[in-house]
Amino acid sequence: MLSRQTLFWLSRAYDLPGSDGRFLRAVRDNCAYHIKHCPEYRAVCQAEGFSPDQVQTVDDLAKLPVLPTLFFKRHHVSSMPRWRLSFEVTSSGTSGSFSRVGFDWGCVLAEVPMVLRLGFYHKLVSPRPANYVILGYKPGRQDKMGVARTMFGLTHFAPPLSRFYALRWKDGGYVPDLEGAARRLARCARSPFPARIVAFPSYLWFGMQQIEELGLSMRLPRGSKILLAGGWKQHYAQEVDKPRLYALAERVLGVKEEDIHEFFGAVEHPVFFNTCKKHHFHIPAYSRVIIRDVRTLEPLPMGEVGLVNLITPLINATPVTSVMTDDLGYLTPGEDCGCGLTAPFLTILGRAGLNDITTCAAGAAELLGKGEMP
Template structure:
């Protein structure tokens, strides 16, 4: 299935600077969950130096925090890197590369409200796609079988550039597409949730018998299946090679939210799919690295990033098993300085061997959002469509 995965030989995936060779080497790794700490630190140092040299804001930020790239000697030193909160990018436009070097711009929410703008040059697009490709391949999620897709995400349209839309589009490459249906239809003025179109698609897909891929916001799938149950439809029996990959959370529907375990049980009840077919992804447009749960439903941290957990009061780094803010670190983005990013999610970090799935990389679990905020995420923007 190698032809589904973008390769380092592609003409548009060269790093943008000659002093970024370690990034190229890091993304050339054959196993996405095998750590090379020395290479990772080297790549982080090169990426930091790249941004500091070309970005006055980031240079000042490092100086104000008395940080020197030379202080990074081993993997434990990455905790020293001054982080920025993801919300910072909702109110500031910070670019390291020139406008003509920006290939795409993605946002973290719908058309209104606060939203991050993330700028991707060709290298960053490749690196983001490559991380997802390699993880999906390792987890056995790539197939060449004809497959029907129901995307619980936005139908593409001019001017619609939310990060989740591109993520779901990218995941279409992981199977041979037979038919594609969007849950959030573009009307010319915005998007509307096509509930009955989703019901029709599921009934049709069951009858056809091909594997089905359901990708996107879990609340939309839940409300589809709930409506079918209310209408008296019996449980469906989808092809056992089907895949449910949800992401984006239940923001806007906390009162209806199911735990991951409850959601998987509901999928089994209503679609006839075992837990092994039901997965979840985690990510942030400000970060760019994909996290997909393993067969034990844990988010293992790939070789392209590292995760720290910080105390909610002191922001000091916490040991395994202690809850705190999620701090993600990666040299993935050469267009915007997001090397060390503090997210608004509360999480717990675990040793890899504690999972038991066969992947030894560290893993984390998401406990939920910290506090309340008026910032609108992709899921909140989408959830508003359910109320129309």
């Protein structure tokens, strides 16, 4: 399916108008593939009277059948036999329901150049080795969590000298080691090589607070970065604004605001969203976002708050062309940002309140809550 490669090998990573034609062709081909190979998706399309040839303009993307992420947490659907998959990931690994999303080899060949292109654009790629401290799960055969894969993937933008994980698998479960993480950061501060911290924002905030309360601080080497993946999840009531988080990182770790990067994505939508220098999530050419009314699901204009609908033709193995998240957000014209990008940017406000969804971050938070800082 060359239309997918043609889109994801696009060099102009934020040129939405210039990529519209490629995006629409890839979406039509992707939908046609799922209709042919996935009975459940075909039934949904037939029930809605949808066919791929209805997608001729960007506005027509709203006609795509929208499957909520909750659907994938309760039903396993596939457009490809398992033996043809490159790998499979899940959205949660500790408790509750979870999505299972398969990745085909064509997806991998499209995803790698996308990640590298955006990594270079945002100056994440460096030939200088780094020591990594990951406030998250250590990947292994015992789980297939997408968040573990994402965090592990982020350790490849600079050659890893070492990787330390705050959550490790032991005796059938994950065991937190926050004390070890603090010790490793202290060692990183004495190293001539930069450090890179990969973490959920909430874990970083709580960890740095405890370090500061103990009267401790450290200065990580020049070139060190903080890479934040995911949101505040069930800690949304304790969420702090970004300036406070960045200020604490500079006080406690010596990492300046320009060296803090945030990422947004989902197992069901593994497109690389990275904040710009103004800390906004501009939509890359490999994705489109529709904000929908929470009651009618009709598309909303720029600036209005609703449910976030994510669209990409990246995956053939699972019918996730158009998925509805349980996130509330809104879009803003790119020109309002001031970073130079003209692509609209997405602001996530929080979860819509689906209590029966347990996320990977929620499960990890429970585990990390059992640990104590030194």
